[in-house]
Amino acid sequence: MPHISEKGRQMPSSPVRKLVPYAEAAKDRGINIYQLNIGQPDIKTPTHALEAVKNTTMDVLEYSHSAGNQSYREKLIMHYNKIDMDLSIDDIIVSTGGSEALMFAMGSICDYGDEVIIPEPFYANYNGFATASGVTVKPITTTIENNFALPPVSEFEKLITDKTKAILICNPGNPTGYLYTQEEMDQLTALVIKHDLFLVADEVYREFAYDGREHFSVMNQAGLEQHAIMIDSVSKRYSMCGARIGCVVSKNKEVIAAAMKFAQARLSPPTFAQIAAEAALDTPQEYFDEVIEEYIARRDLLISSLKSIEGVKVANPGGAFYCVAELPVENSDDFAQWLLESFEYEGETIMVAPAAGFYSSPGMGNNQIRIAYVLEKESLKRAVVILEKALKAYNA
Known part of the structure; x- marks a missing residue:
C-alpha cells in the first residue's frame, strides 16, 4: 500500500x-x-457588492489576469493611497484569499529549511502554511498576563540565525486581538533593517481598531520599502469570507516578480468574487x-x-x-x-x-x-x- x-x-x-x-x-x-x-x-455584506455580481452580464466566464483584474487593482491602489501607502498597480497581486497571499509570500522569500519568527499565539494556519512551504516557525511567546503584548525586541534578536528570512506579525492579531503600537512597529522596523530581513504583516483586520487607538501599517514605515510585505483580504473588512479575495502587496520588485510566478501557476483569482470586491471598495465610512x-x-x-x-x-x-x-x-x-x-x-x-x-x-x-x-x-x-x-x- x-x-x-x-x-x-x-x-x-x-x-x-x-x-x-x-x-x-x-x-x-x-x-x-x-x-x-x-x-x-x-x-x-454590503448590498452593492452582492448586487454587482447579480447585475453582471457576460457571455463567457473568463480567466482574469494572473495578478487580478486591472480595474480592481487600480481601484484597490486608490483605496490604499488614501491612507498614505504610496503604491502603484505593479506593487500588488490579487490572491484567492489572504491565505493564498501568505503562501505566495512564504514561497517567494523562503527556501526549504528557512526560518520565520512569529509571536505566538498566532493565526493557526501559519503553522500549516509553514509546513506546506517547508519553513520552520520560530515562535516567540506572548502571555495573557500582560494582554499578549509584544516581548522586547531583544527577545526577537536572540532567535535570529543565518536561516532567518522574516518576522511575521498579525496586526491586529488573531487570536488575541492585540494591536501593535507605533513604538513596536518602529522597533521591528529597525530590527529587520539591521538584519536584512522581511517584515510580513497580516493586516486583514486593519479597520477594526478600538478605544480610539490607531492602526499602524507596515506599508507606512519609513525606510522599510524593500523589507515590507503586506497581506490583506476582503473577508473580514466587508464580511465577505466566502469571496476568497485577498492580495499580497510589496514595493520590493523581486518579491512581486517571484509572487507573480506563483500566481501564474494557479492561473487567476476568481472572477465573480473580484467583481464583488471591486464594488465593495465603494462602501461608505x-x-x-x-x-x-x-x-x-x-x-x-x-x-x-x-x-x-x-x-x-x-x-x-x-x-x-x-x-x-x-x-x-x-x-x-x-x-x-x-x-x-x-x-x-x-x-x-x-x-x-x-x-x-x-x-x-x-x-x-x-x-x-x-x-x-x-x-x-x-x-x-x-x-x-x-x-x-x-x-x-x-x-x-
Whole structure:
C-alpha cells in the first residue's frame, strides 16, 4: 500500500474546523450550537457588492489576469493611497484569499529549511502554511498576563540565525486581538533593517481598531520599502469570507516578480468574487463606523461576562474580533470536544476553538480557548451562561 508524504503527516489540523464532525453530530441530535469557534461575522455584506455580481452580464466566464483584474487593482491602489501607502498597480497581486497571499509570500522569500519568527499565539494556519512551504516557525511567546503584548525586541534578536528570512506579525492579531503600537512597529522596523530581513504583516483586520487607538501599517514605515510585505483580504473588512479575495502587496520588485510566478501557476483569482470586491471598495465610512461600534459593544459584554466566571482569565483585545480566555481545565481540546459530544444546557451548547493550535511551542495554550465575538449580543450573553454551566459540570 502506498504511503502519504511526511509533509502530509506533519500538516496540522485546524483547531477551528477539526471539531466540525462533532458539531454536525450534535445538530443531528437536535442541539442548538452557538458557534464561537470561527471568525465568520454575522454582519451583513454590503448590498452593492452582492448586487454587482447579480447585475453582471457576460457571455463567457473568463480567466482574469494572473495578478487580478486591472480595474480592481487600480481601484484597490486608490483605496490604499488614501491612507498614505504610496503604491502603484505593479506593487500588488490579487490572491484567492489572504491565505493564498501568505503562501505566495512564504514561497517567494523562503527556501526549504528557512526560518520565520512569529509571536505566538498566532493565526493557526501559519503553522500549516509553514509546513506546506517547508519553513520552520520560530515562535516567540506572548502571555495573557500582560494582554499578549509584544516581548522586547531583544527577545526577537536572540532567535535570529543565518536561516532567518522574516518576522511575521498579525496586526491586529488573531487570536488575541492585540494591536501593535507605533513604538513596536518602529522597533521591528529597525530590527529587520539591521538584519536584512522581511517584515510580513497580516493586516486583514486593519479597520477594526478600538478605544480610539490607531492602526499602524507596515506599508507606512519609513525606510522599510524593500523589507515590507503586506497581506490583506476582503473577508473580514466587508464580511465577505466566502469571496476568497485577498492580495499580497510589496514595493520590493523581486518579491512581486517571484509572487507573480506563483500566481501564474494557479492561473487567476476568481472572477465573480473580484467583481464583488471591486464594488465593495465603494462602501461608505458609515458602514465601518457602525460595525466597529457593534464589535466594541460585543467585546465589552463578552469580556465582562467572562471575567465574572470563577477561574476564567481573559485578555482585553484592542482590535479584530477575537479574545483568548484561560479556563480552569487541563485540556481545552478535550473540553471543546466534550461540549459537543456530552454536554447540553436546555438543549443548547457552544463551539469554541482550543488555543493550543494557535501556538507552535509544544505544551502552550492547553488550557486556553479562542472565542470569536461574531454573534449578536444576546447570543453572546447566552453563550457565556452555557460556558459557565459547562465548566461547573466538567469539573464536578
